[in-house]
Amino acid sequence: MITQNIQKSISEASQVIGKTWPLYSFVTSNPLSGYERLPFKEAVQQAKGFLNAQVFPETSIFRHAWKTGEIDHKELKQLLAENGLLKSPEFYLDLLSAQKQVEIKNTAHKIDRIMAQWLSTFLDEGLAEWEMPGKEEGFYNVWRKLAKYDAELKIKNAQEIPHTAAEALTLVLKDFTEAEITSLFKYHLAALPGWTGFINYRTASNSTWQQAYPITLEEYLAVRLFICKKLNLSLLPPKSVMPRENSIGQIQYLWLKAWEKSWQNKLATALAKNKLNTTEKEFNSPEAQLVFCIDTRSELIRRHVESTGNYETFGYAGFFGIAMDYNTANDTNSRKSCPPIVPSAYVVTEAAQANKGNQHLAHSKKNENLKFANYFLKRMKNMLPSAFGFVEGSGFFYGMSLIARTLKPGYLYRIKQKKNTTYEHIYEPQIHHSHSKEAANSELSLSEKVSIVKSAFDLMGWKHFAQVVLFVGHGSHSANNPFSSSLDCGACAASPGRHNARMLAKLANLREVREVLKENHQFNIPDSTVFIGAEHNTTTDEIVIFDSLIPESHHIKLDEIKSNLKAAQLTATRERLHVTEDSIFLAQDKANNWGETRPEWGLAKNAGFIVAPRKLTKNINLDSRYFLHSYDWETDTTGKALEGIMQGPMVVTQWINNHYYFSTVDNKNFGGGTKITHNITGHFGVVQGNGGDLKMGLPLQSVSLSDNETYHQPLRLSVLIKAPLERVNDIISRNQHLQTLVDNEWIYLLVMNPLKNNKIERYTAGLNWKNLSKEETTKESSLTEEALEEMAF
Secondary structure, rough: OOOHHHHHHHHHHHHHOOOOOOHOOOOOOOOOOOOOOOHHHHHHHHHHHHOOOOOOHHHHHHHHHOOOOOOOOOHHHHHHHOOOOOOOOHHHHHHHHHHHOOOOOOOOOOHHHHHHHHHHOOOOOOOOOOOOHHHHOOOHHHHHHHHHHHHHHHHOOHHHHOOOHHHHHHOOOOOOHHHHHHHHHHHHHHOOHHHHHHHHHHHHHHHHHHHHHHOOOOHHHHHHHHHHHHOOOOOOOOOOOOOOHHHHHHHHHHHHHHHHHHHHHHHHHHHHHHHOOOOOOOOOOOOOOEEEEEEHHHHHHHHHHHHHOOEEEEEEEEOOOOOOOOOOOOOOEEEOOOOOOOOOEEEEEEOOOOOOOOHHHHHHHHHHHHHHHHHHHHHHHHHHHHHHHHHHHHHHHHHHHHHHHOOOHHHHHHHHHHHHHOOOOOOEEEEEEOOOOOOOOOOOHHHHHHHHHHHHHHHHOOOOOEEEEEEEEEEEEOOOOHHHHOOOOHHHHHHHHHHHHHHHHHHHOHHHHHHHHHHHHOOOOOOOOEEEEEEEOOOOOOOEEEOOOOHHHHHHHHHHHHHHHHHHHHHHHHHOOOOOOOHHHHHHHHHHHOOOOOOOOOOOOEEEEEEOOHHHHHOOOOOOOEEEOOOOOOOOOOOOOHHHHHHOOHHHHHHHHHHHHHHHHHHHHHHOOHHHHHEEEEEOOEEOOOOOOOOOOOHHHHOOOOOOEEEEOOOOOEEEEEOOOOHHHHHHOOOOOHHHHHHOEEEEEEEEEHHHHHHHEEEEEOOOOEEEEOOOOOOOOOOOOOHHHHOOO
C-alpha cells in the first residue's frame, strides 16, 4: 500500500514539470503543460511558487507596449475598472515598477550539484570518451554500485543502500503523511526541472537510449532523497514568507489581457478592411500552386511568391499528414518526422532511383569514407597518446579554416551548396509500415495511400489543381548552433520537412491513387498535374525544388517557376533583414557564420493562428506573426477536417506560443540562457557554464535583441477560425482537452461566422460567446484600492 501511495504521489507531483527535448529534436512545447487543467492565471501563480520563476512580462515590456499604442487605452482602463482599479494606468505601472524581485536563496544547492553530476554522467549519449560502466542496469542500480566511489556521499559500500528504488523511498518517507510526500516530491522534482523534464521525455518517448539505459522519476527521487537523508540535508521545502504576489500578479494579468485583447481588435479591424472574402469568384487558373507549412515564417515567403506571378498558396501542417519516421541514405537511425503528440505509423527510407545504381554506389562509398574520417579525427583528438601531437600537426589547417569561416562564411556556404550531392537526383522515398514487427517494412495498401492524400486535400479544402503543385516543406541552416533543430519544422518533430513533402508528392502522383480519388472522393486531378516536393530554407528564403523525376513536358514551366522563386527570395530577404542590396548574400553569411548568435528569428513574435481560406488574409501583411492553415468550411460538410485541425495544429501552435512566452518572461528558468556560456552535455542538451540544471527552453538570443531589450512579444495565442459557430461549439463540446485549453485561457478562440455576415465572436467560457466589439465582464475582483495604497509604500 505504501508503494502504491508513493507511485500516486509521484504521478501527481510530476505535473509540475514539463518535458525537456534533446537538442537533436528540440521541439517547442509548453513548459507548464502539466498545469493546463488549471486556469492560466492560477497555473502561473502555482508555477511561480514551485519554480521561483517570473511568469508575466517585465514592467518595462508593458510600459513600452503602452507608450507605443500596442495596448489600447480603452481596453486597459475598462479591464482595470471592472476589477475595481480606478486609478490611472500609469499609477499601476509605477506600482509594478516599485516591486523589487526577491532573490530566494537556493538552500538545496548541494544536492542539486551532486544530482546534476550523476545525471550528466549516466544520461550521456556518446559525447564522453569514457562511459559510466553498468548503465544498462538502470540509473538506481548503477548508482548503488558506484556511490561508494563518491567520497562526498560518505557511503562505504552498497550494503548501506536499499536494493531497489521503491525500498529506498519507503525507508526515507516512512514518517511522512501522503500529503507531505506529494509536496516533498513536487519540491524535489521542481528543483532541477531541466533534468527531471529530460527524464520525463525519455520515459514518455521510450527512445533507444531509454531502452538501453533506463531511468525513471522514481529512481531519480530515490537517489536524491536517500543522499539527502545520508548527508542530513533538508527533505521538506523551506517555509518562506512570500510577498503579496497575488495582488501584483492580478495587475500583471490584467495588463497582459488588455494587450492580448488589443491585438485581437487590430486583427479584426485588418480583416474588416480587407474587402476580399471567401464568397467571391474562384481563383483564376493559377500557373502553379504551392503548399507551405503553417509556420509563421511561411507567411512572409507566401506573400512574396504570390507577388511574382499567378500563384496560389496554401497552408498545411509541415509534416503533410504523414505520421512517419525516416531514414536517410546517410544514416541508419530513424528520426521522427511528425508532431510529437502523434504516434508514427510509417517509416520512410530512401532507395536508389531506376538507372541511378552507379551514382548510388559512388555516393555510398563517399559517405562511408566521410564517416570513417570523422571517426578517425575524433579518436585522434580525444585519445591521450595522440591528442597533443594531433593538435600540433593540425593547428595550421584548423587555423586557416577558422579564418575562412570567419571572414568569408557566405562564400563557403555557396561553394558547399554547389558541391553537395543532392539526394533527390539519386534517391527516392519509399514508405512502409512501422507500427508492428509483423508489418515492418511491408508496403502500404492502396486504400492507405489514398487516405493519406485525401486527408491532406480535405483539410485544405482543395477544389481545383494547377499544372504544377509544389509541397514545400521547410528547414533551416545555421553553423555552430546547438539549438539548430529548433529552427526546423516543429510539425516534423524538429526535423526538416523535405522528406514528408517528397513522400506526399510521390503518393499524389500515383495513377491508381488518382483514380480512386476521382471515382470515390470527387477529387478530379487533371492528367497534366504534377506534384513535386520542395523545401524552403528559412534562413536564406531559398526554395529548392526536388524535380529529378519530373517529365520533360513540365521543364519549361518549372524553369519559369524557379526564376520567380529566386525573385521572391530576393524581396523576402530584403524585407526580413531590412536591407535593400545584397540581401541574399547577407542571409547566406548569417547561415554559415559560426559566430552568428541569431542566424534567423525562428517563430519569434508569433501571436496568432488563422484557420481560413487564403483569400481572407492574402492582401494583408501579417508580419510573420500568424500561423496560417488553409480551410474551407463549405467543402468540410461533416466538420471532420476542422476537428482534425483543432485537435492537432491548434494544440501544437499553443505549445509553440507558450514555449516562446515563457522563454521570454523568464529566460533563466524557462529558457536556455545566453549562448555565450553554453556548454553541450551528452549530445542532448546544454548547461550554463560548467554545470547546473539542464536548459529546457530557447536561448536568450532567440527572443531578445539584447540583455535588456526583448524581441518576442509575450502574448498568449489568439486563434481565429472562419466557420459556422455551431460547428466550432460542437467540436469543443466533444473534445474535453480542447475545452480545457479554451476555458482556462491557454488559448483565445475567435470565430468569424460566415452564416452571420462574417461577424467575429470571442469565446468566453462554458461554450459561451460574445461579439468582439462587446466587452467581457469580470465576475469578481480580488483587489481593493486600500490594498493597493498599502502596497505602494
